[in-house]
């Protein structure tokens with residue numbers, strides 16, 4: 001790695017010379033030239049700054065990262081990276097990165113601990129808890145990344161632990177269940193080939209997925225009509241044909257009214273509805289009161305705009321999309337988010353756009369190989385009850401398998417859960433109600449956090465186990481579908497910087513041996529990766545040179561059999577009915593209601609293009625953008641601000657039921673008058689993020705109390721009313 005032989009000799013000669021004539025004679029210019037001339041090599045990797053995992057090349061010079069560029073043969077990056085990828089280099093060179101395992105004693109004192117001792121102690125405590133309390137009281141939570149799933153889930157299965165959770169209940173659980181219940185899963189949007197696209201709270205300009213952003217650009221440069229419905233004129237609305245401001249939490253009413261327009265116009269796709277759906281008549285019969293005028297009252301979207309969007313979509317169908325979105329409007333935000341997601345699916349069904357060009361597509365992934373189970377036995381799936389109640393009868397039967405970390409926090413406080421493993425995830429900061437999450441996770445008998453920085457969750461852990469950064473480690477091969485599928489892997493780009501860091505797979509393997517389940521981990525990562533590649537005409541050695549490669553996959557057939565119980569699109573869900581939820585989605589107001597008193601607003605938040613959640617606030621390059629553009633401010637509508645006697649930049653006090661803090665305001669025409677907005681990227685509470693604390697900031701989660709949505713149990717992150725007053 002690093003220097004070529006020629007360069008090495010040159011440097012070696014130079015060093016000898018320098019030593020010969022003493023340090024005062026050190027020829028800095030010659031040294032600098034050698035450094036500058038030394039070769040830059042490209043090593044394939046995957047960006048680690050968000051879950052999109054774009055294929056990247058890490059350019060390495062003298063064993064240090066020189067720069068990063070997008071991998072061309074990767075479905076996500078398609079040759080490009082977003083700004084955060086460059087900021088990710090700061091993670092690698094952060095001087096305060098975790099460099100060795102630490103143990104936090106019950107009195108809060110922190111001390112470094114050796115690996116053997118840490119793993120012995122963890123294994124001993126975990127064994128005790130499993131024996132005395134049972135696997136129902138143990139969990140694993142992560143922001144699911146391939147290696148974390150591969151090793152983490154296998155380890156949990158080996159211990160018969162069923163509570164494996166992700167961050168989804170603070171992201172997209174409602175959308176997942178809503179689309180799952182109606183069409184069997186969440187499809188991709190073929191934006192690049194679409195003629196009419198409505199994005200309801202989906203903001204590609206900031207909530208970036210590189211490949212899709214490219215498709216959006218293609219669409220807006222072509223003849224696609226793009227409409228953005230958002231209480232805020234977000235970064236995508238700026239390039240869209242139309243921004244439709246909406247009162248937050250009311251999208252469901254607008255969508256139901258759009259469905260009614262299309263059905264009343266008789267402009268829906270009869271063939272699809274008749275042959276590929278169930279429950280259409282019940283749905284159509286339920287729409288009587290949902291007129292555009294009714295929706296206008298609730299949403300502030302003019303009835304004519306509702307008709308215009310509905311007719312624009314129907315005219316363009318099937319090359320028309322109401323975007324399945326991600327988090328913004330109905331991922332996990334409101335009491336009505338699951339129903340909104342179902343209604344958005346209904347609207348798409350009326351357009352008959354499933355697996356149609358320019359519509360919604362269920363892509364197939366490449367058929368990869370796997371470890372031979374005779375040689376490398378896999379543990380059987382756990383048969384224990386989940387600790388968070390997700391999918392459990394009489395608890396949260398309709399919650400998804402991603403689980404409910406905020407509910408778990410409650411149960412930990414009640415003594416019902418004792419031990420947890422958290423990797424690449426910061427639930428304490430990223431779920432609403434800091435005190436609730438901190439008290440919950442902090443009350444565990446054993447909390448082991450796998451991290452690279454000392455996040456808020458790591459602050460309340462018993463053991464924090466440091467991984468080498470993404471640039472210093474190799475990982476399990478990933479595969480994804482698309483118009484072309486692809487395989488991709490992270491290879492080690494630079495030598496390990498700190499000898500006392502260990503990668504997740506290494507740690508799990510060692511813990512497994514100590515827990516007596518080592519038999520499930522008797523393979524190397526190379527063996528696992530070679531098995532994955534087996535069906536493809538490429539060796540692991542060759543693949544490690546390429547890093548990413550496109551593969552042909554069968555293309556989706558129009559109107560396929562869907563992954564619902566009936567195999568058809570379900571307007572009417574017997575599954576929902578069985579569990580006491582409405583079989584057909586209809587209007588449901590947000591939990592806070594829609595009445596606002598003086599100086600009261602709904603607080604919403606969202607992404608910024610140059611941060612990932614709150615995990616990048618400590619990176620100097622990215623925080624500099626925040627400082628330069630002064631974005632850590634609360635957006636408030638200009639007319640409202642004037643009435644309240646507030647001017648741009650004024651300091652205000654923001655108060656909810658559970659929290660109060662001050663911040664400066666951004667006065668703008670670009671926001672609905674009953675809404676205030678704060679970017680979600682700040683407000684870190686861990687004092688270890690020294691860069692993050694260079695600015696004053698808020699975190700919207702602080703204002704939102706612990707609450708649980710009634711159908712799928714998500715965290716309802718926008719169900720909060722705040723008052724704003726001048727200080």
Ligand SMILES: Nc1nc2c(c(=O)[nH]1)N[C@H]1C(S)=C(S)[C@@H](COP(=O)(O)OP(=O)(O)OC[C@H]3O[C@@H](n4cnc5c(=O)[nH]c(N)nc54)[C@H](O)[C@@H]3O)O[C@H]1N2
Nearest residue numbers: 201202203207208234248249327328329606607609612613
């Ligand atoms: N730069 C960046 N990109 C990311 C991420 C990141 O952290 N940073 N994270 C990735 C992840 S995990 C996700 S989930 C996606 C999220 O991607 P998005 O869901 O697109 O992003 P958000 O910013 O959460 O929300 C989008 C918009 O929803 C609006 N909104 C809020 N409430 C409502 C409402 O009631 N109705 C309507 N119509 N709109 C509403 C907000 O104003 C915001 O502009 O982004 C991904 N990409």
Ligand SMILES: Nc1nc2c(c(=O)[nH]1)N[C@H]1C(S)=C(S)[C@@H](COP(=O)(O)OP(=O)(O)OC[C@H]3O[C@@H](n4cnc5c(=O)[nH]c(N)nc54)[C@H](O)[C@@H]3O)O[C@H]1N2
Nearest residue numbers: 143167170171424425426430450451452455613614615680
């Ligand atoms: N305030 C606020 N809250 C939010 C959001 C927001 O934008 N703002 N977004 C919501 C959404 S859409 C989502 S998806 C969730 C996301 O919530 P999380 O899943 O918690 O995601 P991240 O904030 O990306 O945090 C990931 C953690 O992984 C750590 N990490 C980074 N690299 C590595 C590594 O190589 N190894 C290990 N072991 N750890 C690593 C980071 O230091 C960080 O603490 O948060 C939700 N909550």
Ligand code: SF4
Nearest residue numbers: 047049050053054082
């Ligand atoms: S979208 Fe940006 S941050 Fe996310 S993986 Fe791709 S380049 Fe990295």
Ligand SMILES: [Mo]
Nearest residue numbers: 170171172327
């Ligand atoms: Mo997310």
